[in-house]
Amino acid sequence: MDDRPRDAQGVRDALRTVAGVNSPAAIIASQHVVAYLKNKSPFEDAVPADLILLAVNPPGHHGRGTLAQIRSVAHHPPVIILSRVTDGPASRYLDTGASDYMMKDDLSQLAHAVRRVMAARIPLNAVTPRQIEVLELIGKGLKTQEIAARLRVSNKTVEAHRASLMGRLGIDSVAGLVHYAIRADLVELDPPPAEKVTSARPARRRALSA
Amino acid sequence: MQNSAIEVLIIDDNPKDVQRARDALGDGASPYHLHVMVGGEDTLTYLRQQPPFVHALPPDVILLALNPPAWHGSQVFDEIRQIDFHPPIIILGQAGNGPASRYLHTGAADYLFKDDLRSLRFAVEQVVMSRRLLRKLSRRQLEVLRLIAEGLATRDIAARLEISGKTVEAHRGELMRRLGIPTVAGLVRYAIRIGLVPLGPTHQDFSAFLPPEPTEPSSS
Numbered sequence: 428m429d430d431r432p433r434d435a436q437g438v439r440d441a442l443r444t445v446a447g448v449n450s451p452a453a454i455i456a457s458q459h460v461v462a463y464l465k466n467k468s469p470f471e472d473a474v475p476a477d478l479i480l481l482a483v484n485p486p487g488h489h490g491r492g493t494l495a496q497i498r499s500v501a502h503h504p505p506v507i508i509l510s511r512v513t514d515g516p517a518s519r520y521l522d523t524g525a526s527d528y529m530m531k532d533d534l535s536q537l538a539h540a541v542r543r544v545m546a547a548r549i550p551l552n553a554v555t556p557r558q559i560e561v562l563e564l565i566g567k568g569l570k571t572q573e574i575a576a577r578l579r580v581s582n583k584t585v586e587a588h589r590a591s592l593m594g595r596l597g598i599d600s601v602a603g604l605v606h607y608a609i610r611a612d613l614v615e616l617d618p619p620p621a622e623k624v625t626s627a628r629p630a631r632r633r634a635l636s637a
Numbered sequence: 638m639q640n641s642a643i644e645v646l647i648i649d650d651n652p653k654d655v656q657r658a659r660d661a662l663g664d665g666a667s668p669y670h671l672h673v674m675v676g677g678e679d680t681l682t683y684l685r686q687q688p689p690f691v692h693a694l695p696p697d698v699i700l701l702a703l704n705p706p707a708w709h710g711s712q713v714f715d716e717i718r719q720i721d722f723h724p725p726i727i728i729l730g731q732a733g734n735g736p737a738s739r740y741l742h743t744g745a746a747d748y749l750f751k752d753d754l755r756s757l758r759f760a761v762e763q764v765v766m767s768r769r770l771l772r773k774l775s776r777r778q779l780e781v782l783r784l785i786a787e788g789l790a791t792r793d794i795a796a797r798l799e800i801s802g803k804t805v806e807a808h809r810g811e812l813m814r815r816l817g818i819p820t821v822a823g824l825v826r827y828a829i830r831i832g833l834v835p836l837g838p839t840h841q842d843f844s845a846f847l848p849p850e851p852t853e854p855s856s857s
Contacts, residue, residue, distance in 0.1 A: 515755075521737065602821065
């Protein structure tokens with residue numbers, strides 16, 4: 428997604444080196460992205476995207492708003508942000524669901540970033556859509572009961588899905604599932620919880636650990 | 638964060654950029670004490686608390702610049718990552734340093750671009766405050782948190798720390814209570830986000846599809 432033709436051409440060139448990547452299926456303006464992803468008019472015949480490259484251009488860039496819209500679509504493709512503006516900490520984008528964040532004026536590593544993001548999704552071919560849902564909810568940090576309630580199944584069923592996920596993905600711990608869910612961009616990382624109370628700085632006995 | 642000084646170590650060999658970071662963090666009235674090192678061997682000796690820095694207090698946060706072309710910010714980053722319970726690292730990057738995930742997925746707490754430091758204060762504050770939660774934990778609980786987040790099973794954590802499984806479970810319950818995070822998955826998310834553990838490990842099937850890491854961005 429880029430409203431600057433010359434930049435889009437640069438991206439096309441950078442992607443040419445990636446084996447197995449077709450040139451961009453579509454280059455669309457950001458306000459059309461939800462319609463495109465949902466195959467709504469005029470995009471009824473749109474090819475499903477495997478990956479979105481979201482350009483953040485001045486002026487009036489809507490990078491985070493567009494990212495939020497993409498995230499509102501179930502099973503949306505992963506997103507790499509290509510930024511021409513430095514728009515605050517990169518964690519702002521990665522925390523809200525982008526897979527990666529790069530400056531547009533250096534696309535030398537775009538091919539690598541694309542391959543990395545796509546590769547992370549490959550193991551998902553081995554699991555069912557229901558299991559992906561369970562994986563998402565585990566990745567968000569929900570308890571088994573909460574997942575069961577959300578999906579209207581029993582705790583036992585959730586546990587069975589979890590065990591099956593671990594088997595099919597070759598991951599042997601809940602922690603591993605969380606790492607993978609983040610890596611495959613099924614869930615975003617929130618800004619971390621922070622200590623709310625501001626008090627005088629305590630003696631730095633444990634400064635090493637803090 | 639009034640009344641509490643925040644010790645900031647900036648690792649950068651460019652005096653102009655250091656001054657810009659200083660400006661972005663505010664004047665002398667701010668709670669930030671800025672220390673500057675240029676990233677040589679003594680920087681690592683200091684952070685490792687080796688002689689002559691055995692008694693030196695580590696900073697609350699490290700701002701690490703990735704400067705082209707001869708600068709070795711990415712190696713300094715990898716060296717700091719080897720230090721047990723190192724301070725959180727905020728990367729100050731610029732165009733030519735490659736994708737932000739190179740750092741954000743390997744243990745950096747945040748990533749900013751040098752030419753726009755307006756949100757530096759915000760980022761530093763957020764990193765420091767989120768780390769302060771860890772002060773509620775004992776050293777042992779912190780070790781347990783890290784091992785949980787790395788994906789070790791209870792019995793493996795017990796073996797590693799030479800304690801019983803029951804003790805591991807007790808530590809886990811207590812650190813969940815103190816952090817206010819009720820699930821193992823939540824602990825993992827927290828530990829990744831604050832840079833206590835890198836994102837990974839990925840399983841074998843998946844890593845087979847991974848392209849080799851590029852040695853380094855060509856321009857850094």
